[in-house]
Amino acid sequence: MKTRILKISVAVLGVLVLVGTIFLWGASREVNFLKEGSVKGFNLTGVYRDHKSSLSSLSFHAENNNRWQVVETEGTIINGTFKTTDDPNMFSLIDKDGNEYGVVRLAYVSSKEDDGRLYLTNKSGTILFDKITNLPGFVVDATTTS
Secondary structure, three states, X not given: OXXXXXXXXXHHHHHHHHHHHHHHHHHHHHHHHHHHHHHHOOOOOEEEEEOOOXXXXXXXXXXXXXXXXXXXXXXXXXXXXXXXXXXOXXXXXXXXXXXXXXXXXXXXXXXXXXXXXXXXXXXXXXXXXXXXXXXXXXXXXXXXXX
């Protein structure tokens, strides 16, 4: 009976050590990703939604001329391009008319790149956005196409 309890205890301890090792490996991987992203820059591409209302959205596509688009709460669509800055997680937004729209500061992105947060600062103030997908999503305004 005592040997059976000892064997079960050793087996449980072995499983706990294995689970703990896997957890520490995953946590270490995530921490290293965050370190690298803060130094070299996170991937900006994707769609972000206004943290408070979830009504406004902001989309970025870094592989296609650094495009961005904001769809504001009232449905206004603003398109433009973005430029990188000395900070690898800060981007200057230029609208399609060449005017500065604002600045985006990417706070973090998860290692799967499907979760994250950024701050948009423009003449209206600073708005927090949550990343909802790592795929860009742009709305086509039917009133401006021919």
